[in-house]
Amino acid sequence: MSTTREDATPHITVEDDRCVAAGHCVVAAPEVFDQREEDGVVVLLDARPPASARAAVHEAVLLCPAAAIRWGDGPS
Amino acid sequence: MRTDVTADVTPDVTTVATPEAAAAVRTEVAPEVTSVVRTDVAPDVTRDVTPDVTSIVRTDAITAVTRDVTRDVARDATTDVATDVATDVATDVATDVATDVATDVAIVGASVGGLTVAQALRRRGFAGSLTLIGAETELPYDRPPLSKQVLAGTWPAARTRLRDRAELDALDMELRLGRRAVALDQARRRITLDDGHTLRYGTLVVATGAHARDLPGRSGLAGVHTLRTLRDSERLREDLRTARRVVVVGAGVLGCEIAATARGLGLPVTLVEPAAHPMERLLGTDIGAALARLHTEHGVRLLLSTPVAGVEGEDGRVTGVRTASGTLVPGDVVVVAVGARPATRWLTGSGLTLADGVVCDDRCRAADRVYAVGDVARFGVTGPDDRGVRLENRTNATEQAVFVAADILGAEARYRPVPYFWSDQFQVRIQVYGSVPAGATVRVVEGSVADRRFVAHAEADGRLVGIVGWNAAARMRTARTLLDLAAPTA
Ligand SMILES: Cc1cc2nc3c(=O)[nH]c(=O)nc-3n(C[C@H](O)[C@H](O)[C@H](O)COP(=O)(O)OP(=O)(O)OC[C@H]3O[C@@H](n4cnc5c(N)ncnc54)[C@H](O)[C@@H]3O)c2cc1C
Ligand code: SF4
Numbered sequence: 001m002s003t004t005r006e007d008a009t010p011h012i013t014v015e016d017d018r019c020v021a022a023g024h025c026v027v028a029a030p031e032v033f034d035q036r037e038e039d040g041v042v043v044l045l046d047a048r049p050p051a052s053a054r055a056a057v058h059e060a061v062l063l064c065p066a067a068a069i070r071w072g073d074g075p076s
Numbered sequence: 077m078r079t080d081v082t083a084d085v086t087p088d089v090t091t092v093a094t095p096e097a098a099a100a101v102r103t104e105v106a107p108e109v110t111s112v113v114r115t116d117v118a119p120d121v122t123r124d125v126t127p128d129v130t131s132i133v134r135t136d137a138i139t140a141v142t143r144d145v146t147r148d149v150a151r152d153a154t155t156d157v158a159t160d161v162a163t164d165v166a167t168d169v170a171t172d173v174a175t176d177v178a179t180d181v182a183i184v185g186a187s188v189g190g191l192t193v194a195q196a197l198r199r200r201g202f203a204g205s206l207t208l209i210g211a212e213t214e215l216p217y218d219r220p221p222l223s224k225q226v227l228a229g230t231w232p233a234a235r236t237r238l239r240d241r242a243e244l245d246a247l248d249m250e251l252r253l254g255r256r257a258v259a260l261d262q263a264r265r266r267i268t269l270d271d272g273h274t275l276r277y278g279t280l281v282v283a284t285g286a287h288a289r290d291l292p293g294r295s296g297l298a299g300v301h302t303l304r305t306l307r308d309s310e311r312l313r314e315d316l317r318t319a320r321r322v323v324v325v326g327a328g329v330l331g332c333e334i335a336a337t338a339r340g341l342g343l344p345v346t347l348v349e350p351a352a353h354p355m356e357r358l359l360g361t362d363i364g365a366a367l368a369r370l371h372t373e374h375g376v377r378l379l380l381s382t383p384v385a386g387v388e389g390e391d392g393r394v395t396g397v398r399t400a401s402g403t404l405v406p407g408d409v410v411v412v413a414v415g416a417r418p419a420t421r422w423l424t425g426s427g428l429t430l431a432d433g434v435v436c437d438d439r440c441r442a443a444d445r446v447y448a449v450g451d452v453a454r455f456g457v458t459g460p461d462d463r464g465v466r467l468e469n470r471t472n473a474t475e476q477a478v479f480v481a482a483d484i485l486g487a488e489a490r491y492r493p494v495p496y497f498w499s500d501q502f503q504v505r506i507q508v509y510g511s512v513p514a515g516a517t518v519r520v521v522e523g524s525v526a527d528r529r530f531v532a533h534a535e536a537d538g539r540l541v542g543i544v545g546w547n548a549a550a551r552m553r554t555a556r557t558l559l560d561l562a563a564p565t566a
Contacts, residue, residue, distance in 0.1 A: 018235075020220070020498055021505060021549035022471065027556065039505075040549020058199055062192060062478055065470045065498075067218060067238045 010072020011047040012057065018068035025064055029056035033069075042068065181484065182267060182275055184257045185283030185419075186210025188218060189450025189473040191238055193281050196481030198247050206249035207275060209267075211284075213254040214306055215244065220470055222309035223333040224500055228340060229313060233306055257284075260426035262443060279445045279484055282423070282434050283477070286416035286451040286468065291325065291387055299394035300387055301411045303334060315409050319343055323397050323407030325384050327354035329499045331413035332367070335376050336501040338411075345376050346405055348397060350383040358497075360512035360534060363544055366525050367501075374502050379405065387412070416468060418452045433466040438490040440480050447484070449476040455491055469497040492563075494556050504528055509555040510542035518544075522551060531555075539564075 012032070014025075021040030025033040032053055034043040049057055061069045181197060183190040186208050194206050210216065217236040225231035244251060252269075259268040266276045288302035301312045316322070316338060324335045327349035335347040347354070353364025354371065371378055383400040387410055396406040418433040428442050429435035433454030436442045440455050448455070450473040457464035472493055479491045499506045512518065512534040523530035523546075531551050534542035540562035543555040 020500075022496070022498060022507070023549065023553045024471070026553060035550050035553065037550050039547070040552070059478070062196055062199065063471070063474050065474060066220075070243075 012044060012049070012069065012071045013047075014042050014044050014070075015068045016041050018066045019064075020066045020068075022065050025060040025069060028060040028063060029053055032057055033060060180205045180207065180277055181279045181281065182277035183208045183281040183283055184267065185285055185450070185452070186212070186216050186251065186253060187283065187285055187450070187473075188216070188238060188470065189285065189452075189477050190281065190283035191216045192474045192477035193283065193449060193481050194247055194249055195239075196478045197484065200481060200485055202481075202485060204278070206247070207252065207277075208249055209252045209255050209257055209269065209275075211254070211256040212305060215239075215241070215253070217306055218470075219304070222306060223303060223330055223337060226306070226309045227303075227313055227316075227334065227337045233310065236306060257422050260423055260428070262427050262446065265445070277445075280447070281480060281484075282428075282442065282446065282448040282452055283450050284419035284422070284452050286418050288412070289415045289417050291384065291412050291414065296392065297387060297389040297394045298392055299389075299407075299409050301409070303330065303411065303413065304416070312409075312411065316341060316343060319409040321407045322346070322409045322411070323348060323405050324411045324413060325387075325397055326413040326415070327351070327378070327380075328413060328415065329355055329358060329497065331411070332371070332501055333499055334411050334413060335371065336374070339371075339374055339376050340502075346379060346407065347371065347376050348379045348382050348384055348399070348405060350381065352381050354378070354380070355499075357514075358508060358512065359506075359544060360514075360516055360518050362518045363512070363525070363532060363546075366528075366546075367506075370502055370504060370528070416451065418454075418466070420452060431463075435464065438492070439483050439488065440476060440491050441483070447480045449473065449480050467493070467495055469495065471496045494559050494563075496556070504546050505549060507545045507549060507552050507555075508542065509552070510534070510540075510559045512542040512544065516541060523548060 019042045021035060021042075023035055023040065025042055026035055029049070032044070032046050032049045034045055035041065036043055057071055061071055181202070181204065183193050183206070187210070190208055190210065194208055197206065216238045218238050221231055221236050226233060226236060256270040257267045258270050260280070261268070264276070265278070265280070266274050267280065268274050288304040288308075290302060299315060301308065301315065303309060303312060322338045322343050322345045324331045324338070324345065324347045327335070327347050331347060331349070332354050335345050339345045351357070353361055354367045356364040359367060368378055368380065379399070385398045385400045388395050388398050388404065394408065394410050396404045397410055398404055420430045420434055423430060423434065428446065431454060434442045434448035434452055435457050436448050436453055436455040438456045438458065440447050440449060440453060442448050451466070451468045453476065454464045454466040455476070456462070472495065475493050476491060479489070482489070494509055495511060496507070496509050498508075513536050516534040516536045518532050518534050520530050520532045529547040530545070531548050532544045533540055534544065540558060543552065543559065545552040545555070
């Protein structure tokens, strides 16, 4: 399963009209997510982050209180 | 409860279920399994037990409410469940606690808390079998939109889904929806479902959340609502279409949101609350007063310091709300938003300590290999005089779920979250970290209350205990760190 995921280099998507601007993603993975200054809505900085950011991104996927972040097709 | 289910499904069951399947429902598989193992014929276990197990699950499939579920369970029946039992057997013979990790996890409650436990377990490499049981028939969905986008009609119900079908499939778990757990037998590590089936577990996670509290006297009256489930939200929305006057009882976060959404639909709304300010317990009196102005400016009629005696009706339809002082507040749609009570009734007599929630230690353990997460969990209870904390918010459910998944897999930390919730009312996004206890000093540190864009700090005994932001999301990012730094080191 992990090999397919590597090969497909899945990318992150965020649904910004779902985002409730809680900022959990920024706390978990600051190099991948940011928030807009005016309303705090998520800004995706890096849709294909390096392997080193993997654990942090998955944490963000789990913790996002709006279920607004998705990453590839694997279990998140 | 059992009669309900039978009434729904009896025709299907009698036509499709095999006699073996029916018998299997009444037979307990587990004791046989253990005796087989004890006489040292372990290789036979799988062969002996699999047929029974398969038929149990098939019966399950037949009684399952949605077609989706049927497909799911049928597909999983032979593979997952067989390994399930095999792992259980292994647990019974093994004496080493470490092997617990490899045993099955049963999660009761298939909403955000329960589902996140499953996701976090898989994320951390858990390869054992997982069963997620949920009383509702919908795929796991999120509740915050129910008083906002769904009630306003801007989101279709399907948008509330937490994960899509493919994502759920990828979790490789048995998902039993439309099934309610009715009893827990801790000694046998077994739960009983409302169809009479039993399920053995290595580790149990209770994630049954909470039910809406009700007012006395409403029974049977059309037009009276509580809001907890997707169906509640859809029913209320339907009733709002033809409503002439809406009364919301309770100006907590939920009541305030419902009032704002109904007002946004152009309806006359009265919000009745016993305290002197809306959301006073959550925001304190100063910001509560600002919230009262926000609602009043948008045309909500606020009746504060007004306890409610009950709901009244005529010819089966609600006519309004009777205040404690005897006044009738007229309304043809009444929404009761007076809090929630933890869904623990099914655990009565299980030996777990229940006290407005499932009482847990600071690792969220209610007993050996039994955890609780989300709205149902009263965690951090360290002794008989300690009430612990129960949080009813969306972020606690996920954070606690991630924590519990890690604990199941051997991490031994303490769960000490910084409470956080948000609420959307009349284009104002309210965010609160920590809490604003009664008597706290509230100081605006940025922006202004009049502009409805500010950050305020709440201090109690000279210590920072809460941070409230209105339309200041980007400024709130440091809030959690500030509160962590200010927290007493225990
Ligand atoms: C309308 C509404 C709006 C909200 N808005 C916000 C918000 O803006 N911000 C915020 O932070 N929080 C909000 N919340 C709170 C948040 O949704 C909850 O904290 C969260 O849903 C808790 O998740 P949970 O998984 O613990 O419990 P629940 O979501 O209550 O899920 C429990 C599940 O378990 C099932 N269940 C119960 N008993 C059994 C049983 N015996 N057997 C099997 N299944 C069972 C239930 O049917 C339910 O599906 C809102 C809640 C509501 C109702
Ligand atoms: S965690 Fe989710 S809700 Fe919060 S800012 Fe990030 S995407 Fe938005």
